[in-house]
Amino acid sequence: MENTKTWFGEWFNTRYYHILYKNRNNDEAKAFMQNLVSFLKLPKNNSILDLACGKGRHSIFLNTLGYPVIGADLSKNSIDYANQFANNTLKFIVQDMRKPFNIKVDAVFNMFTSFGYFDEDSDDIKVLQNIEDCLNDEGVAVIDYMNVNKVIKNLVNAEVVTRDDIEFNIKRHVTDGFITKEISLNENDETLHFQERVKAIDLEKFKHYSKQANLKIKHIFGDYNLSDFDVENSDRLILILTK
Incomplete structure (x- = not known):
């Protein structure tokens, strides 16, 4: 598995990464999760893959809402930390998102710009293909990305x-x-x-990626309150995708 040879393999495995971003707004993140599951009308028995879960803070919160959750991340250090919170309905695995997941879930959440790390577009498309492959027929995926234009x-x-x-x-x-x-x-x-080093992927490029991965963009939002996307002013580019 590619690790120290990449910027993300090195940086995400250091304690400095977690120190630098220690002041991230947890209340905002929790509100976003609640907004998402409410909008998607996810039944509590629906399984969620939290892809690029880091230390698992969002996986843990989603699990407290009643969802079975699998948190996956490339960083072994992060997964080792997250595993202290594991239970019968909350699991954590070390996973390169470019590799097949070999699981089936009802929803995949890829949050807070945890995409676009790779040099080749084919790798980004492969990630989306893996997401499509692991979704159940009525499943849904959420990609939360920065609005690169802004x-x-x-x-x-x-x-x-x-x-x-x-x-x-x-x-x-x-x-x-x-x-x-x-x-x-x-x-x-x-x-x-x-x-x-994160790729400047705009909405048009995401549309191309999604088509290559046989995913359909059903909704597009521009912030964590799920407001309409505005290319000039929105802070985020949030995509809701289905098969």
Whole structure:
């Protein structure tokens, strides 16, 4: 399984990733999950795959709502942490999303821009094909992505963020169709460098990807309150897909 050879294999397995993003808004995330399951009218016995689940915070919350959940992530460190919360209806697995999932579920949630990591479009399409393959006939998938149009227009080129007395020096740029974040920090007299590199996938490209994966885009939203998508002003690009 591809791991340390990739930016995501390295960065997501470090403690620094979790420190930098420790202040993510959990209340907003929970409200989004509730909005989704309400809109989708998911019965409580429907199974959910939380694809790229990280340490499992959304998997855990969805499970508390009564859903059987499988959380999958490439990072073994994250899955090891999440496994302390596992129970009969909450499982966690190490999974490269480009590899077949070998399970069947009623819904797949891919949240908070956990897509577009790969150099080749064929890999992104393969992820969607794997999602299509693991869905039951009446299943539904949710892709929550950044609105690249707004992100690029408002890109902050450089900033310093302090978390737990660690200064993260962050530089951003758009190169070769990717939005890249270069992250450096100093600890114990050592300078460490990491990178986030996410493809600038707009709605038209998602439409192309989805068609290649035999998925249909049924609804498009622009924020976690499920407002209509506006290409210039929406913070998010949220897709609801079916077979």
